[in-house]
Amino acid sequence: MxxxxxxxxxxxxxxxxxxxxxxxxxxxxxxxxxxxxxxxxxxxxxxxxxxxxxxxxxxxxxxxxxxxxxxxxxxxxxxxxxxxxxxxxxxxxxxxxxxxxxxxxxxxxxxxxxxxxxxxxxxxxxxxxxxxxxxxxxxxxxxxxxxxxxxxxxxxxxxxxxxxxxxxxxxxxxxxxxxxxxxxxxxxxxxxxxxxxxxxxxxxxxxxxxxxxxxxxxxxxxxxxxxxxxxxxxxxxxxxxxxxxxxxxxxxxxxxxxxxEGLDGIFTRHQRLMQATRAGIKGLNLPLFVSDDCGSPAITAVAPAGIAADQVRAIMKKHFDIALAGGQDHLSNKIFRIGHLGFVSDRDILSAISALEVVMHELGYENFTPGAGVAAAARVFAQS
Amino acid sequence: MxxxxxxxxxxxxxxxxxxxxxxxxxxxxxxxxxxxxxxxxxxxxxxxxxxxxxxxxxxxxxxxxxxxxxxxxxxxxxxxxxxxxxxxxxxxxxxxxxxxxxxxxxxxxxxxxxxxxxxxxxxxxxxxxxxxxxxxxxxxxxxxxxxxxxxxxxxxxxxxxxxxxxxxxxxxxxxxxxxxxxxxxxxxxxxxxxxxxxxxxxxxxxxxxxxxxxxxxxxxxxxxxxxxxxxxxxxxxxxxxxxxxxxxxxxxxxxxxxxxEGLDGIFTRHQRLMQATRAGIKGLNLPLFVSDDCGSPAITAVAPAGIAADQVRAIMKKHFDIALAGGQDHLSNKIFRIGHLGFVSDRDILSAISALEVVMHELGYENFTPGAGVAAAARVFAQS
CATH class of the missing domain: 3.40.640.10 (Type I PLP-dependent aspartate aminotransferase-like (Major domain))
Known part of the structure; x- marks a missing residue:
C-alpha cells in the first residue's frame, strides 16, 4: 500500500x-x-x-x-x-x-x-x-x-x-x-x-x-x-x-x-520494547540469534532456522508494509533483524509480532500455538 | 515578519x-x-x-x-x-x-x-x-x-x-x-x-x-x-x-x-541575474568589488565605500527580511555579498535592488537618482 x-x-x-x-x-x-x-x-x-x-x-x-x-x-x-x-x-x-x-x-x-x-x-x-x-x-x-x-x-x-x-x-x-x-x-x-x-x-x-x-x-x-x-x-x-x-x-x-520523555523513560521504554519483542519471538517458537543476557534494547535478531530470512522479510514487506533488516555478510539470509529503536511504541511491537505470525503461517511454519507470539508480548506490556 | x-x-x-x-x-x-x-x-x-x-x-x-x-x-x-x-x-x-x-x-x-x-x-x-x-x-x-x-x-x-x-x-x-x-x-x-x-x-x-x-x-x-x-x-x-x-x-x-530548465536555460538565467544585479548596483552608484570581466554568475559583492557593509545587511534583514552575506576575514564589514544562485528568479533581483535603494536612502546615502538601480536592472531583463 x-x-x-x-x-x-x-x-x-x-x-x-x-x-x-x-x-x-x-x-x-x-x-x-x-x-x-x-x-x-x-x-x-x-x-x-x-x-x-x-x-x-x-x-x-x-x-x-x-x-x-x-x-x-x-x-x-x-x-x-x-x-x-x-x-x-x-x-x-x-x-x-x-x-x-x-x-x-x-x-x-x-x-x-x-x-x-x-x-x-x-x-x-x-x-x-x-x-x-x-x-x-x-x-x-x-x-x-x-x-x-x-x-x-x-x-x-x-x-x-x-x-x-x-x-x-x-x-x-x-x-x-x-x-x-x-x-x-x-x-x-x-x-x-x-x-x-x-x-x-x-x-x-x-x-x-x-x-x-x-x-x-x-x-x-x-x-x-x-x-x-x-x-x-x-x-x-x-x-x-x-x-x-x-x-x-x-x-x-x-x-x-x-x-x-526523560532519560529514564527512554531507557525503560527501549528495555520494554526489547523484552516484548523477545517474548513474542519465543512465543512463535523462533530462535533468537542472541541470548537474553546480552540482547540490545535497539535491535532483535531472529535466526529462523530452516526458513530463508529474506523470504520472511519479503512477505512482511509485501503483505504488511513492515520493513525488517536482513543479515549482513555471512549472516545474509540467515537472520532478520527487528529494529525497535527511537520513535517506536508498544503498539508497533504488537503489530510486528502479530504480522510475523501471519507471515510464518504463510511460509508453512506451524510450530507455535496461534496467537502465542502476541500473547507473550502483551504479557510484557501488561506487567510493565 | x-x-x-x-x-x-x-x-x-x-x-x-x-x-x-x-x-x-x-x-x-x-x-x-x-x-x-x-x-x-x-x-x-x-x-x-x-x-x-x-x-x-x-x-x-x-x-x-x-x-x-x-x-x-x-x-x-x-x-x-x-x-x-x-x-x-x-x-x-x-x-x-x-x-x-x-x-x-x-x-x-x-x-x-x-x-x-x-x-x-x-x-x-x-x-x-x-x-x-x-x-x-x-x-x-x-x-x-x-x-x-x-x-x-x-x-x-x-x-x-x-x-x-x-x-x-x-x-x-x-x-x-x-x-x-x-x-x-x-x-x-x-x-x-x-x-x-x-x-x-x-x-x-x-x-x-x-x-x-x-x-x-x-x-x-x-x-x-x-x-x-x-x-x-x-x-x-x-x-x-x-x-x-x-x-x-x-x-x-x-x-x-x-x-x-536545461543546461542552457540555467546558465543563461544565472548570467542574466548577474548582469541585472551588477547593473542595479551601478545604477545606485555603489562600487562593485569585482570587475565586470570576472564577476561570478552566482554572487555579486559590493563594497559600499564609507558605509559599514554590515549595517546595510542589518537593515535589509530588519526592514525587508532579505538576508545578504557579509565579508569574510579581512573583508568583514567591508563588503556585502548578494547571492543569486540556484532557485532565484528575475523577480528576486528586482526586489533586492529596490529594497537596497530604500536601505541606502535610510543610511543617508543619496548619491543616486531615485529609481535608477531598479531601472538599470529592469533594462537588463527587458533586453534578454
Missing part, C-alpha cells in the same frame, strides 16, 4: 511529525543569531543526552564518519589499539585503524556472541609499558543485536590508566544508558538516524578532557574531520563548515521530545 | 517547494530497490549536470568534505601541488594540502582579483620533471564573487600533461558551464546548498578516469572519505555508508527541475 511503510530496521528509524515538518522548513543562514540560538539549545540537549559536561559536536557525516573522527583525532601512526570485533561495525573500526596505519589488535568474538571483557583485561594488564593508546568498543552491535558489556570493558581500560576508551554508541545512545562522565568514556560517536529519531545525515561526537589532551600530540592527518575545529566553533555556537541546517532543525525538535 | 525570510546569501540558497516536501517524507530503508531506483536516477542526472560519462558520487559531507575527498584520494605525502588562492576557499584548499603534508605552492591574487592563468603556466612549464601532481582551482570564489578563468588555467594543466586538475565548483556548478569531459577536468567537487537548490548536507564529487589511475598509487590515508568505496557502491546503485535519505529525495526532485 503506497506510503504505508512501517520502518522496523535499525536505521533509518521512524521520524515523528515534528521532525518531518522541521525538515520541510525553508533553510536560514547558518551564520545568524537565529541559527546560533538553535545550535546552542541543541548542544545543551546533546550534553544532557550524553550525560556529560564535555564537548559534544555535530558533523555532517554518517555514523561511520563520526566514529572515524573519534579515532583519528587522538592517535598517531603506529599507535597500538585494541578493537572489539563481534560484528560488522567492530570490524569496520579495525579497518579504519588499518587504513590509518595504526597497530590494530582485534579482540574477537563470534558474530552473535558478546565481547569477553576478560580478553580486554588480559591485554591491558599485560601492557606494562602502556603502549595501548586506545580501546575501541561497539556498544550495541547493530549487525547482530548484541549489547556488549561496555561498563566492564571500560573498567579494565580505566585500570590501565593510559588508553582512551572510544565508543561506537550509534545504536545505543538514546536507547540504553551511556553515562559518559560517570563512566569516564573518552569518545562517544553516534548518528542521527537512530535514537535521535531523525533521518540520516548528521554524525555526533562527544570528547572528554583526557581525549583533548591526546589530541594535542596526535599526528594522523585530517581537516574536514578535525574535531579541534568543531570544538572551537561549537564554543561560539557555530560550526566550522556549513552545517545541514534542516537536519539541525529536526534534531532541535526531537531532542525536546526526548527531554520531555 | 515571521517566516518571510528571503535568502540572498551564497548558500544555503532558497529551496523550491518540491524539495521541501520531499525532505518531509518519511524515510525509507537505504538498502531497498526503491531507494536504489532513486539513486540511479539521481546519479544519471548528476552526470548530465556535470556533462560527464565519469563517476559522480554523493557523500554525506559539506562542500569542504567533498573537495577534501577530491584531493586526498589522488595524492601522496610530499606531492607537489599548486593551489590558486584569491579568497577564503582557495586558501582553505591550501590548508587541506598542508594538513596532509603535501608540498603546497600557492598561486595568489588579491581577494577580489581573479587568478592569473599565466602564473600557473609559468610554474607548469618550468616543471620539466613533472613533479607537480595536481592543480587545485576554485572556479567561483564564493568569498569575493570572482569567477576564475578555469578554462584557461586548465589548458595550461593539460599542456603539462601529468598534473590533475581538481576543481572546487561549489558555487559554479549549476550556475556556470562546467563541461567536465569536454575540458578534461579530473575532479569536480560541489555541495548541495548551492546550484542544486536543496539545503546543506550533501557533498558531490565527480572523478575522471585519469584521476582513478592516480588513485591506485595514492597513499594519503582515508576511510570515510575513500572515494574508491563510493565508486564501487555507486556502480551498484547503493552507498558505502548510510546516505542522507531525505536529502537525496530532495535532490531527486530538484535535478528533475534542472533537467526541465
Amino acid at each position: 503506497q506510503d504505508k511503510l512501517m520502518l522496523m530496521i535499525p536505521g533509518p528509524t521512524p521520524v515523528p511529525e515534528a521532525a518531518l515538518l522541521a525538515l520541510a522548513k525553508h533553510p536560514i543562514g547558518h551564520r545568524t543569531s537565529e541559527f546560533s540560538n538553535i545550535l546552542a539549545e541543541v548542544t545543551e540537549n546533546l550534553k544532557w543526552l550524553h550525560q556529560t559536561q564535555s564537548d559534544v559536536m555535530l558533523l555532517t557525516t554518517s555514523g561511520t564518519g563520526a566514529v572515524e573522527a573519534g579515532m583519528i583525532n587522538f592517535l598517531s601512526p603506529g599507535d597500538r589499539i585494541l578493537v572489539g570485533c563481534n560484528g560488522k561495525f567492530g570490524e569496520r573500526w579495525a579497518e579504519v585503524g588499518e587504513a590509518y596505519s595504526l597497530n590494530v589488535e582485534r579482540i574477537t568474538a563470534e558474530w552473535g556472541q558478546p565481547l569477553d571483557p576478560q580478553a580486554f583485561a588480559e591485554k591491558l594488564e599485560a601492557d606494562k609499558e602502556k603502549q595501548i593508546k586506545a580501546v575501541v568498543v561497539t556498544h550495541s552491535e547493530t549487525s547482530t543485536g548484541v549489547l556488549n558489556d561496555l561498563e566492564t570493558i571500560n573498567r579494565h581500560v580505566k585500570n590501565h590508566g593510559e588508553a582512551l576508551i572510544i565508543v561506537d554508541a550509534v545504536t545505543s545512545l538514546g536507547a540504553v544508558n551511556v553515562p559518559m562522565d560517570a563512566w569516564g568514556l573518552d569518545v562517544v560517536g553516534s548518528g542521527s538516524q537512530k535514537g535521535y529519531m531523525i533521518p540520516p545525515g548528521l554524525g555526533i561526537v562527544a570528547v572528554s578532557p583526557k581525549a583533548w589532551e591526546a589530541y594535542k600530540t596526535a599526528k594522523l592527518p585530517r581537516y574536514y574531520l578535525d574535531l579541534g575545529k568543531y570544538r572551537k566553533a561549537t564554543a561560539k555556537n557555530t560550526t566550522p563548515f556549513t552545517p545541514p541546517v534542516n537536519m539541525i532543525f529536526a534534531l532541535h525538535a526531537t531532542l525536546r521530545m526526548m527531554k520531555q | 515571521q517566516d518571510k525570510l528571503m535568502l540572498m546569501i551564497p548558500g544555503p540558497t532558497p529551496v523550491p517547494e518540491a524539495a521541501l516536501l520531499a525532505l518531509a517524507k518519511h524515510p525509507i530503508g537505504h538498502r531497498t530497490s526503491e531507494f536504489s531506483n532513486i539513486l540511479a536516477e539521481v546519479t544519471e542526472n548528476l552526470k548530465w549536470l556535470h556533462q560527464t560519462q565519469s563517476d559522480v558520487m554523493l557523500l554525506t559531507t559539506s562542500g569542504t568534505g567533498a573537495v577534501e575527498a577530491g584531493m586526498i584520494n589522488f595524492l601522496s605525502p610530499g606531492d607537489r601541488i599548486l593551489v590558486g588562492c584569491n579568497g577564503k576557499f582557495g586558501e582553505r584548499w591550501a590548508e587541506v594540502g598542508e594538513a596532509y603534508s603535501l608540498n603546497v605552492e600557492r598561486i595568489t591574487a588579491e581577494w577580489g582579483q581573479p587568478l592569473d592563468p599565466q602564473a600557473f603556466a609559468e610554474k607548469l612549464e618550468a616543471d620539466k620533471e613533472k613533479q607537480i601532481k595536481a592543480v587545485v582551482v576554485t572556479h567561483s570564489e564564493t568569498s569575493t564573487g570572482v569567477l576564475n578563468d578555469l578554462e584557461t588555467i586548465n589548458r595550461h594543466v593539460k599542456n603539462h600533461g601529468e598534473a590533475l586538475i581538481i576543481v572546487d565548483a561549489v558555487t559554479s556548478l549549476g550556475a556556470v558551464n562546467v563541461p567536465m569531459d569536454a575540458w578534461g577536468l579530473d575532479v569536480v567537487g560541489s555541495g548541495s546548498q548551492k546550484g542544486y537548490m536543496i539545503p546543506p548536507g550533501l557533498g558531490i564529487v565527480a572523478v575522471s578516469p585519469k584521476a582513478w589511475e592516480a588513485y591506485k598509487t595514492a597513499k594519503l590515508p582515508r576511510y570515510y572519505l575513500d572515494l574508491g568505496k563510493y565508486r564501487k557502491a555507486t556502480a551498484k546503485n547503493t552507498t558505502p555508508f548510510t546516505p542522507p535519505v531525505n536529502m537525496i529525495f530532495a535532490l531527486h526532485a530538484t535535478l528533475r527541475m534542472m533537467k526541465q
Whole structure:
C-alpha cells in the first residue's frame, strides 16, 4: 500500500511529525543569531543526552564518519589499539585503524556472541609499558543485536590508566544508558538516524578532557574531520563548515521530545520494547540469534532456522508494509533483524509480532500455538 | 515578519517547494530497490549536470568534505601541488594540502582579483620533471564573487600533461558551464546548498578516469572519505555508508527541475541575474568589488565605500527580511555579498535592488537618482 511503510530496521528509524515538518522548513543562514540560538539549545540537549559536561559536536557525516573522527583525532601512526570485533561495525573500526596505519589488535568474538571483557583485561594488564593508546568498543552491535558489556570493558581500560576508551554508541545512545562522565568514556560517536529519531545525515561526537589532551600530540592527518575545529566553533555556537541546517532543525525538535520523555523513560521504554519483542519471538517458537543476557534494547535478531530470512522479510514487506533488516555478510539470509529503536511504541511491537505470525503461517511454519507470539508480548506490556 | 525570510546569501540558497516536501517524507530503508531506483536516477542526472560519462558520487559531507575527498584520494605525502588562492576557499584548499603534508605552492591574487592563468603556466612549464601532481582551482570564489578563468588555467594543466586538475565548483556548478569531459577536468567537487537548490548536507564529487589511475598509487590515508568505496557502491546503485535519505529525495526532485530548465536555460538565467544585479548596483552608484570581466554568475559583492557593509545587511534583514552575506576575514564589514544562485528568479533581483535603494536612502546615502538601480536592472531583463 503506497506510503504505508512501517520502518522496523535499525536505521533509518521512524521520524515523528515534528521532525518531518522541521525538515520541510525553508533553510536560514547558518551564520545568524537565529541559527546560533538553535545550535546552542541543541548542544545543551546533546550534553544532557550524553550525560556529560564535555564537548559534544555535530558533523555532517554518517555514523561511520563520526566514529572515524573519534579515532583519528587522538592517535598517531603506529599507535597500538585494541578493537572489539563481534560484528560488522567492530570490524569496520579495525579497518579504519588499518587504513590509518595504526597497530590494530582485534579482540574477537563470534558474530552473535558478546565481547569477553576478560580478553580486554588480559591485554591491558599485560601492557606494562602502556603502549595501548586506545580501546575501541561497539556498544550495541547493530549487525547482530548484541549489547556488549561496555561498563566492564571500560573498567579494565580505566585500570590501565593510559588508553582512551572510544565508543561506537550509534545504536545505543538514546536507547540504553551511556553515562559518559560517570563512566569516564573518552569518545562517544553516534548518528542521527537512530535514537535521535531523525533521518540520516548528521554524525555526533562527544570528547572528554583526557581525549583533548591526546589530541594535542596526535599526528594522523585530517581537516574536514578535525574535531579541534568543531570544538572551537561549537564554543561560539557555530560550526566550522556549513552545517545541514534542516537536519539541525529536526534534531532541535526531537531532542525536546526526548527531554520531555526523560532519560529514564527512554531507557525503560527501549528495555520494554526489547523484552516484548523477545517474548513474542519465543512465543512463535523462533530462535533468537542472541541470548537474553546480552540482547540490545535497539535491535532483535531472529535466526529462523530452516526458513530463508529474506523470504520472511519479503512477505512482511509485501503483505504488511513492515520493513525488517536482513543479515549482513555471512549472516545474509540467515537472520532478520527487528529494529525497535527511537520513535517506536508498544503498539508497533504488537503489530510486528502479530504480522510475523501471519507471515510464518504463510511460509508453512506451524510450530507455535496461534496467537502465542502476541500473547507473550502483551504479557510484557501488561506487567510493565 | 515571521517566516518571510528571503535568502540572498551564497548558500544555503532558497529551496523550491518540491524539495521541501520531499525532505518531509518519511524515510525509507537505504538498502531497498526503491531507494536504489532513486539513486540511479539521481546519479544519471548528476552526470548530465556535470556533462560527464565519469563517476559522480554523493557523500554525506559539506562542500569542504567533498573537495577534501577530491584531493586526498589522488595524492601522496610530499606531492607537489599548486593551489590558486584569491579568497577564503582557495586558501582553505591550501590548508587541506598542508594538513596532509603535501608540498603546497600557492598561486595568489588579491581577494577580489581573479587568478592569473599565466602564473600557473609559468610554474607548469618550468616543471620539466613533472613533479607537480595536481592543480587545485576554485572556479567561483564564493568569498569575493570572482569567477576564475578555469578554462584557461586548465589548458595550461593539460599542456603539462601529468598534473590533475581538481576543481572546487561549489558555487559554479549549476550556475556556470562546467563541461567536465569536454575540458578534461579530473575532479569536480560541489555541495548541495548551492546550484542544486536543496539545503546543506550533501557533498558531490565527480572523478575522471585519469584521476582513478592516480588513485591506485595514492597513499594519503582515508576511510570515510575513500572515494574508491563510493565508486564501487555507486556502480551498484547503493552507498558505502548510510546516505542522507531525505536529502537525496530532495535532490531527486530538484535535478528533475534542472533537467526541465536545461543546461542552457540555467546558465543563461544565472548570467542574466548577474548582469541585472551588477547593473542595479551601478545604477545606485555603489562600487562593485569585482570587475565586470570576472564577476561570478552566482554572487555579486559590493563594497559600499564609507558605509559599514554590515549595517546595510542589518537593515535589509530588519526592514525587508532579505538576508545578504557579509565579508569574510579581512573583508568583514567591508563588503556585502548578494547571492543569486540556484532557485532565484528575475523577480528576486528586482526586489533586492529596490529594497537596497530604500536601505541606502535610510543610511543617508543619496548619491543616486531615485529609481535608477531598479531601472538599470529592469533594462537588463527587458533586453534578454
